[in-house]
Amino acid sequence: MEISHAKQVINIDEKLTERINELLSHYPADKKKSALLPVLHEVQDAHDNWLSIELQDKVAEILEIKPVEVYEVVTFYTMYNQKPIGKYMFEFCRTSCCCLRGAEDLMDYTCDKLGIKEGETTPDGQFTVVGVECLGACGYAPMLQIGDYYREHLTKEKVDTLIEECKAGKVDLHKQDHYTE
Template identity: 70%
Template structure:
């Protein structure tokens, strides 16, 4: 099993970030700050290149006054949290039932080959990573992938080519806020 401690991350909890976290925690009753864990982890991840090192997870525990293991349990359960560095453009291919039947793995393999990476790896320029994830709830549009906050559906190799070109030319918006 891969040790994640080897991945170093500069942690930067700015006053603005801490204010957003405190605002999130304020939505929950006194003593129930653990309930804010998911949105807090999203805030921390968004502010740290889309991944959460062990140190940053420990920081989340410290901020919420809970034990580190309570954070690790959540981070290791959800694929939306990344435990090691990812590319600026993380292509998350759904590889579950409907997408699998519609040849998602062929398109994903093609993408990996084109980018010269295996699933879970980052390209040398830090731009791309490719991962397989479970159903993203867009089964009627299979095969599909998620990139940032957006879905790309009815994928073909040609669509992947276009998407990669658009990323390289900085034409892709990752977030809807």
């Protein structure tokens, strides 16, 4: 099924449907809502890493729940994106440990270097910079998450290197080992 949208094409293809059904198989048939978080992850991954209202409605339909039940989850968790984002989203931890070690200054530095403000995406669609709540790596502060893994003990030099690696296509967003220096 494919629905054209001004901002997003909704495509729940056979492969995604199979994955959703596999996830649903882990829960009682009358408790489909229990699969909401993993289903949202799969659907978001298959749709350029964001969830339009129409796509959220489709998830509600699949799980046989009210659309508001999906909206509540998507608007609560920062891991779900409600608008298009860059290919590389730098999620800077901005809780106390990271802030005390300079995370806010590094986030400002990154935004200045990319010519954007926090929450914005570069005109080429490559980078988005956001501040997020605790990523659970306080001993490695300051840090950020990009894709499925962390970059820790950040410095301006490490941020510069990361930006260059992204521009060169050398950053794998879905590595198995998410802890990297």
